[in-house]
Amino acid sequence: MRAVRAGPTTEEHKRGYDALMTEKLVVKNLYKVFGTRPERAFELLRQGLDKEEIYKQTGLVIGVDDASFSVEEGEIFVVMGLSGSGKSTLVRLLNRLIEPTAGQVIVDGQDVAKLAPHDLIALRRRNMAMVFQSFALMPHLTVLDNAAFGLDIAGMNRKDARRRAQESLERVGLGAFLHSYPDELSGGMQQRVGLARALATDPSVILMDEAFSALDPLIRTEMQDELLRLQKEHSRTIVFISHDLDEALRIGSRIAIMRHGRVVQVGTPEEILRNPADDYVRAFFKGVDITRFLSASDLLGDEPHMPMLNITSSASSLDSALHTLRQHKHEYGYVHDADGRYLGVVSIPSLLDAVERSERDVHAAFLEAGEAVDESTHINELLGRAANQPFPLPVVGADGRYRGTISKSALLHKLCDAR
Numbered sequence: 001m002r003a004v005r006a007g008p009t010t011e012e013h014k015r016g017y018d019a020l021m022t023e024k025l026v027v028k029n030l031y032k033v034f035g036t037r038p039e040r041a042f043e044l045l046r047q048g049l050d051k052e053e054i055y056k057q058t059g060l061v062i063g064v065d066d067a068s069f070s071v072e073e074g075e076i077f078v079v080m081g082l083s084g085s086g087k088s089t090l091v092r093l094l095n096r097l098i099e100p101t102a103g104q105v106i107v108d109g110q111d112v113a114k115l116a117p118h119d120l121i122a123l124r125r126r127n128m129a130m131v132f133q134s135f136a137l138m139p140h141l142t143v144l145d146n147a148a149f150g151l152d153i154a155g156m157n158r159k160d161a162r163r164r165a166q167e168s169l170e171r172v173g174l175g176a177f178l179h180s181y182p183d184e185l186s187g188g189m190q191q192r193v194g195l196a197r198a199l200a201t202d203p204s205v206i207l208m209d210e211a212f213s214a215l216d217p218l219i220r221t222e223m224q225d226e227l228l229r230l231q232k233e234h235s236r237t238i239v240f241i242s243h244d245l246d247e248a249l250r251i252g253s254r255i256a257i258m259r260h261g262r263v264v265q266v267g268t269p270e271e272i273l274r275n276p277a278d279d280y281v282r283a284f285f286k287g288v289d290i291t292r293f294l295s296a297s298d299l300l301g302d303e304p305h306m307p308m309l310n311i312t313s314s315a316s317s318l319d320s321a322l323h324t325l326r327q328h329k330h331e332y333g334y335v336h337d338a339d340g341r342y343l344g345v346v347s348i349p350s351l352l353d354a355v356e357r358s359e360r361d362v363h364a365a366f367l368e369a370g371e372a373v374d375e376s377t378h379i380n381e382l383l384g385r386a387a388n389q390p391f392p393l394p395v396v397g398a399d400g401r402y403r404g405t406i407s408k409s410a411l412l413h414k415l416c417d418a419r
Contacts, residue, residue, distance in 0.1 A: 024073040024237040030103030032063035063089040065261035074235040078248040081258035095128045125154040129198035133210040135190045137182040144178040147196045168200040188219035208240045291380035300404040317362045332391040342402040345370035372396040
């Protein structure tokens with residue numbers, strides 16, 4: 001099983017996405033057909049033909065096929081797929097570097113596909129920046145001038161543009177290299193200049209097309225860290241194109257999977273791992289260490305019913321608890337109060353011992369190792385406790401209410417399913 005370094009911000013991004021739920025960018029029924037008379041392709045698509053057959057019959061290439069999704073404000077939305085899946089074409093449709101054949105791209109309520117040329121230029125200069133795989137730096141310009149390039153094009157005066165560019169370079173750790181030239185920098189440093197240039201215009205949307213894929217693995221990880229750090233400081237809406245599954249799982253708030261120009265599934269890493277849309281998505285994620293992404297709540301439905309004991313303040317509660325366990329033929333029971341909040345775990349031997357000691361209520365029979373786990377706890381954090389505990393782990397919700405239990409067998413089944 002291949003381990004994936006999830007990074008500390010995966011859950012933070014998901015929580016941010018759940019909290020914001022504000023659509024920044026909406027894509028509706030977006031198509032790109034390369035070639036003349038694209039209407040021929042639409043007719044064949046309606047007949048159910050795939051892109052390969054359409055190319056054989058017409059010579060037309062389906063780049064993007066009926067893509068629809070939304071990107072929430074402040075999230076990192078990763079689009080991934082195999083080579084030729086349409087992901088790089090898709091990102092260029094978002095800012096109309098490539099003209100869409102049909103459909104809508106709506107940014108802050110504006111349909112990008114319908115903008116007049118001067119409005120489109122204004123959108124690119126002020127609201128949407130792009131970072132490319134190839135760095136795209138001007139070799140004859142200094143680092144500072146490269147970072148200020150977009151501001152210069154937008155017409156900002158030189159002094160203010162250099163000040164903004166310097167602030168942006170300092171933000172990505174290149175404050176000491178303002179007067180260096182691109183060929184004097186490492187690949188990772190050059191990509192930081194590209195990122196600083198995008199940040200300098202203070203865009204609300206950043207498009208990143210395979211931005212880190214040309215970098216060595218160690219430098220790529222450092223750039224992912226840098227992106228997550230910057231996102232934590234100043235949350236922006238980022239559409240990130242990648243073919244690297246580890247990268248997508250590490251930085252993505254949500255992930256869109258593309259195949260043959262179509263978006264086949266969109267969801268958080270946890271949602272896709274839990275419920276892959278088809279065999280293609282399932283194969284795409286094969287071998288991922290699911291214990292870093294799935295949580296205790298994903299296992300609760302796999303467990304048989306365990307007896308829940310309602311606590312009282314009388315000595316008779318000990319006898320009642322013993323009766324309940326023996327009736328259900330269970331050695332252990334999970335105690336909650338009248339509101340359903342979990343209190344502890346008891347066993348037949350612990351109850352009998354409490355009776356022998358003339359204790360007054362069930363609290364005296366609680367087992368020491370009966371601390372509950374929160375339902376949001378990742379599975380990899382449960383393995384040690386489950387292995388060393390004789391009874392299934394009790395699970396509670398954020399409100400402290402008892403949700404169920406997780407046994408060793410349930411954990412093993414889930415791990416086997418992931419192989």
